[in-house]
Amino acid sequence: MAREIPYIAAIGEAIHQEMERDDTVLYFGQNLATHDDDPFLQAFGSDRVRVTPISETAEIGMAIGAAFAGYRPVVQLYMAEFMLVAMDQVVNEAPRFHYMTGGQVKVPIVLQAGYGFTAGWAGQHTGSIYGMFLGVPGLKVAVPSTPADAKGLMTASIRDDNPVVFFHHYLLTLEHGDVPEGEHVVPLGEAAVPREGTDVTIVAIGWMVGKALAAAEQLAAEGVSAEVIDPRTLVPLDTATILDSVEKTGRLVVVDQSTRHGSAAAVIAAEVASEGFSSLRAPIELVTALDATIPYSEPMEAYLLPDEAKIVGAVQKVLGFAPVAA
Amino acid sequence: MSEHGLDNERLIWMFTQMLRIREFEERVKRTFEEHPGVMRGHTHLADGAEASIVGSVAALRPDDQLLTTYRCHGYPLVLGTDPKAMMAEIYGRETGLCKGYGGSMHLTDVERGFLGTSGIVGQGIPHATGAAYAAQIRGKSQVVLSFFGDGASKQGAFHESLNIASLWKLPIVFVMENNSYNVVTRVEQEDANAAAGEPLAVKAQAYSMPGITVDGGDPVAVYGQVSAAVERARSGDGPTLVESTVYRLSAHGNIIAPPGVPLHFPEHEAIEIFGAPEEYEAAKRGDPVPRFRARLVTDGTLSAEEADEIAEAARVEMEEAVAFGLESPFPAPESAVNYVYA
Numbered sequence: 001m002a003r004e005i006p007y008i009a010a011i012g013e014a015i016h017q018e019m020e021r022d023d024t025v026l027y028f029g030q031n032l033a034t035h036d037d038d039p040f041l042q043a044f045g046s047d048r049v050r051v052t053p054i055s056e057t058a059e060i061g062m063a064i065g066a067a068f069a070g071y072r073p074v075v076q077l078y079m080a081e082f083m084l085v086a087m088d089q090v091v092n093e094a095p096r097f098h099y100m101t102g103g104q105v106k107v108p109i110v111l112q113a114g115y116g117f118t119a120g121w122a123g124q125h126t127g128s129i130y131g132m133f134l135g136v137p138g139l140k141v142a143v144p145s146t147p148a149d150a151k152g153l154m155t156a157s158i159r160d161d162n163p164v165v166f167f168h169h170y171l172l173t174l175e176h177g178d179v180p181e182g183e184h185v186v187p188l189g190e191a192a193v194p195r196e197g198t199d200v201t202i203v204a205i206g207w208m209v210g211k212a213l214a215a216a217e218q219l220a221a222e223g224v225s226a227e228v229i230d231p232r233t234l235v236p237l238d239t240a241t242i243l244d245s246v247e248k249t250g251r252l253v254v255v256d257q258s259t260r261h262g263s264a265a266a267v268i269a270a271e272v273a274s275e276g277f278s279s280l281r282a283p284i285e286l287v288t289a290l291d292a293t294i295p296y297s298e299p300m301e302a303y304l305l306p307d308e309a310k311i312v313g314a315v316q317k318v319l320g321f322a323p324v325a326a
Numbered sequence: 327m328s329e330h331g332l333d334n335e336r337l338i339w340m341f342t343q344m345l346r347i348r349e350f351e352e353r354v355k356r357t358f359e360e361h362p363g364v365m366r367g368h369t370h371l372a373d374g375a376e377a378s379i380v381g382s383v384a385a386l387r388p389d390d391q392l393l394t395t396y397r398c399h400g401y402p403l404v405l406g407t408d409p410k411a412m413m414a415e416i417y418g419r420e421t422g423l424c425k426g427y428g429g430s431m432h433l434t435d436v437e438r439g440f441l442g443t444s445g446i447v448g449q450g451i452p453h454a455t456g457a458a459y460a461a462q463i464r465g466k467s468q469v470v471l472s473f474f475g476d477g478a479s480k481q482g483a484f485h486e487s488l489n490i491a492s493l494w495k496l497p498i499v500f501v502m503e504n505n506s507y508n509v510v511t512r513v514e515q516e517d518a519n520a521a522a523g524e525p526l527a528v529k530a531q532a533y534s535m536p537g538i539t540v541d542g543g544d545p546v547a548v549y550g551q552v553s554a555a556v557e558r559a560r561s562g563d564g565p566t567l568v569e570s571t572v573y574r575l576s577a578h579g580n581i582i583a584p585p586g587v588p589l590h591f592p593e594h595e596a597i598e599i600f601g602a603p604e605e606y607e608a609a610k611r612g613d614p615v616p617r618f619r620a621r622l623v624t625d626g627t628l629s630a631e632e633a634d635e636i637a638e639a640a641r642v643e644m645e646e647a648v649a650f651g652l653e654s655p656f657p658a659p660e661s662a663v664n665y666v667y668a
Contacts, residue, residue: 026463047462047463048463052490053486053489053490055486055490057449057452057482057486058455058486058487058490060452061449061451061453061455061456061483061487062452062453062455062456062459062490064453064456065393065441065452065453065456065457065458066456066459066460067456068393068436068441068442068453068460069391069441069456069457069460069461069464070460071460073456088449089449089452092449093446093449093453097442098665098667098668099427099665099666100424100427100434101424101427101428101432101434101436101442102422102423102424102425102426102427102428103425103664103665103668104424104434104435104436105434105436105441105442106668107668108668138666138667140667161667161668162668
């Protein structure tokens with residue numbers, strides 16, 4: 001049975017249920033379970049739930065070591081940028097060991113990282129940095145856009161035998177949605193198609209999915225039928241669903257909150273240009289943040305980010321009847 | 327001799343392991359000259375650290391675990407890993423310990439508790455700390471040894487790990503093999519404690535754990551200190567930092583050269599960089615392998631003939647490892663895309 005709960009509660013529910021199901025799942029991080037009445041601490045005890053110092057290298061490195069020894073740690077990192085302090089562990093340790101040991105060890109860890117907090121957090125706590133992790137064979141990357149997917153993808157991430165960076169969007173934290181109560185698994189590597197259409201394919205990532213759906217609604221009033229695809233995971237990337245859609249629509253707009261160069265949007269565009277070129281009836285449009293650090297002041301922040309109007313403009317451009325809005 | 331409860335059989339076993347490591351590393355070094363092109367990339371040898379390695383690993387129970395640095399050839403030999411599989415790995419063969427995916431810097435033998443080796447300085451220390459956290463949860467009184475060099479103690483990963491290990495009283499012993507050099511930088515050029523004339527073990531004080539310094543050229547002394555630290559960890563009293571002073575008898579690693587230039591081991595940095603051959607000669611005179619042999623022969627634990635027989639057996643064993651490696655097939659090129667994901 002489904003009931004409405006917030007996105008962040010859905011993530012917590014997935015972790016809680018997996019910890020109940022599997023004794024080897026651990027949960028630790030900064031400022032976590034500091035009081036005896038913490039529900040995770042009460043349910044699972046201080047062996048499996050622990051507050052750590054502000055030591056990202058040790059937190060992530062220890063998750064890797066505990067994984068070598070048979071456990072499945074979930075590290076609560078709060079902000080995605082805090083992972084950058086421990087970039088070696090994320091990029092050059094966790095995803096390397098299964099390979100370098102010829103399959104002797106596995107590293108089933110989940111790095112829970114919030115991103116995209118474009119609500120006045122200025123330059124260092126607002127990045128949509130998932131693109132940095134796409135060129136790292138061995139890592140998986142999840143970017144849920146709904147409460148139900150947040151639960152299902154977290155469950156799948158914990159059960160996966162590989163390191164997964166689980167990017168949850170800070171501006172979705174309190175968004176409510178229907179979430180199944182019991183076990184709910186969304187397999188990594190399966191895109192969702194939250195809106196079907198025939199004129200244009202809009203692939204949108206994370207927070208951008210909601211914006212793309214709103215843009216599609218607006219476009220429908222103009223007689224444009226837009227299909228919206230949410231990849232849900234960027235690694236593995238469900239290119240088949242995207243290519244099938246482009247084959248049908250002939251037009252592609254990719255919407256990504258991150259800056260354009262080296263972005264997930266650019267990777268998706270390259271896949272379609274390479275594998276689906278003959279389906280395309282117009283150049284691919286990318287709607288991304290402008291290549292700048294996120295500013296503090298609200299009008300400047302809004303100027304940099306993709307929004308509904310920019311998505312509508314890009315769709316109109318690929319359909320050939322209007323220039324893109326600035 | 328029964329120091330630290332070591333009987334003659336155990337002492338002879340320790341001597342045998344030291345010789346096996348020395349012979350293995352000799353063969354690796356010699357491969358560069360005798361079989362040019364067989365080994366690729368960078369290789370780091372443990373000659374000079376045999377006593378420290380054997381004394382430390384001897385303190386473990388079979389179900390204990392360890393993680394090391396990229397200077398990793400010695401430990402698995404003591405654990406019982408087949409040197410044939412090790413040499414084949416270093417030669418990039420399909421029969422290698424890691425099937426040719428890891429090479430010299432990433433030897434791993436999970437079955438024997440050797441969980442992995444990071445090639446990045448200091449970054450394996452939190453892995454070992456995490457394995458110790460796992461051991462604490464599992465509750466079977468297992469202990470983890472974390473091996474690293476003096477250079478690694480300048481990394482944040484070292485400090486973060488020691489803090490948590492002490493805070494959580496994790497069953498881990500941090501074994502710092504201080505060989506006085508970070509590649510070509512002397513320890514007093516980069517370490518505030520060393521520059522102040524203090525042992526590096528004083529770093530333990532910052533994390534409220536015992537820190538001790540031991541002569542890493544004496545396997546019995548190392549065994550005594552590491553055993554005490556292991557027992558402390560096992561009984562739930564938390565970690566210890568053991569600084570084991572060693573002198574590596576080869577350079578940091580083989581020469582880094584573009585293809586076309588034959589790979590080889592240069593002279594030790596004391597000679598090559600610092601023009602201090604007397605330092606190196608003194609270290610050679612204190613070489614732990616002949617030093618331990620002399621001690622065992624002098625006190626009657628072993629006869630000279632028996633010592634020669636052990637040396638000869640080690641030579642034969644490691645020559646067979648070389649032959650096995652050379653004869654082994656390379657992996658199929660297309661296997662390069664296996665093991666990307668589990």
